Amino acid sequence: MTVAQADGSALDTLATDPLLQRKPRTYWSIALQSLRRDRVTLFAIAFLFIMAVLSLLAPVFAKGIGVGPNDTNLDNAFQQPYLGPYIQWRTGQDPTTAPLMLGKSGGVPHWMGTDQLGRDQFVRLLYGGRVSLGIAIAAAALTLILGVTVGTVAGFFGGPVDDLIMWFINTSISIPGIYLLIIVTSMFKPNPITLTLFLGLLGWFGTARLIRGNVFKVRALDFVLAARSVGTRSARIMLQHVIPNSLPIIIVNAAIDIGNLILIESALSFLGLGVQPPTATWGSMLNRANNFVFLRDPETGASLALHLLSVPGLLITITVLSLYLIGDGLRDALDPMMKNIR
């Protein structure tokens, strides 16, 4: 009788043991599990998801409301948000204001008011979200591709290759990034695509340094030595072993990077250097509103541009905040050391 036969019945009971039937817990499943419990991060992800969907559906909303992002109506400039009066109308508190506003705007409900040219702010915010989020995500993808490639190559090969790359990175980092971007954008007058390229091409230095540091650690591990000793090519080792081990850093970095890029893009657009008008971005909407800080209603003295000043900035803040929170949440979820402490 072999050992297997003797233990056959025991093995059978083991095989039906529900504890052993569980799927194996991998690094990623553990991370996902701890992410599921992180309410703040989930909330941030939900907000971003809604924001992205709203932006993607911008044409649908524009059609539903009946006004495009660049449709002007000079007779109806600086209309206050329709949302408040609408609620008061429906609840019967104020039956006059909302219909009057509708009459003035030609039946178009301007939920978040109109700007100095009578353009609908809500629709512009949605279209602006497309540009702002689109540019930030595309530029982040570019910085990641460049940063991961250069960082991995520098860290993996070391020596003179690393020296040369690090000299270039340290030199570029010595120029304060925002000045470099201001110079480039003010001289080239970018469109969304060239702006993405500028942001991406001038933004990958930090990522490359981060990845390089991690590659130094991974390079010294035994499985890399094992792969090398069986004659695996460098390119394959990098793609199969080194980069997957940088993946947690890459993912966390991506979230924070997108947030930073939204801030930078909106700052440039605010200065009038980003995407040129009439294309709406959150930053450029604030650039316009900036001119009307002092504008008041001649009769009531109430500020006319508060809705133009507050809403786009609030949207930028919440979006960037969500991305930072997601970055933090992912860092906690993806860091195996943190879990032992908890």
Place this chain on the structure above:
Amino acid sequence: MHRRPEGPVQFMTRYVIRRLLQAIPTLLGVSVISFVLVYNSPGDPILIRTFDPNITQETREILRRQLGLDQHWTLQYIGWLTGVTLRSGDVVEEFTRDDFHCSYAAGLNTTFCNSGGGILRGNLGTSIATNQAVWERLTERMWATFQLGVSALLFSLLVGVPLGVLSAVRQASLFDNSVRVLAVVGNALPSFWFGLMLIYYFGVIRGWLPTGGIRTVSLTYEFDLVDRIRHLILPTVVLAVGGIAVISRFMRTETLEVIRTDYIRMARAKGVAATRIWFVHALGNALIPLMTILGPAILGVLSGAVIVETIFSWPGMGRMTFSAAVQRDYPTVLGAVMFFSLLTILGNLLSDVLYGVVDPRVRL
């Protein structure tokens, strides 16, 4: 031969000298990168200067030739770097005016001119927009940026340090969590929007504070300290937000580290009053590592200055660089970039040296 072991001071001196020598190729690289970016950009600085329709095309060409803008950018770069310009052909036989000297080398069929300037000799050139020396323009604006930067730095320390220490003292309390949330929000807050909202509320609606500028414009130009401080408040707050977020987090971590040490436990066991432990024993030791933040903080202020100065019409270097870039005033932009890069390199060096001073175990 027997050599005496190197002392910490000699070691530090050698380290600083080595880093300063390393800065030379870095600055050369910076000069190449920024020059290539600026000079290969579209747009014509001459056309912007000479918008007057009475100016003929010939005049523009002469102006362009005078500034050397018609040449290949490599030649312009050499001229900017060394102050030596060259032009093929026999432009002048021999020419000397003040410290400007030209001569024709027949063998090379090239005229060499030495303007006595060039950034290698510390001359940042002359602004196309105002015909002032770039260095003069920078120094004019430096004081304003310095004032704003120092007050922002002080403000962020005054707010950030107590917030951080108190968060550590009341770890995991409501206060700690609120500070944590505020720090994240402070990082995500776009400074231009925050500044705009402050201008809107305190300047326009309440009318408590001026909405911009460095002082109230008056005929007498008398120095009025109260007026200056009133103008300084809003930009300082906006510029300090990022610093407060970083410093409060940093101080929290450092304080938590310190209060786990034995000497704090000892002080507690001896029955030293809690406030004395926190603010004398713990704060004192947690403050030392804060010195290392100084370098990055200076750089943060320098980067933030451009936006804050622009929204508050603050006559500093950041706003000047921005408007020079818009006006395509190449020499001013390049001079400012070189200056900021030098400051960045020095700031990084300062923070690395302070790391070594604070913690001698750190090998530089």
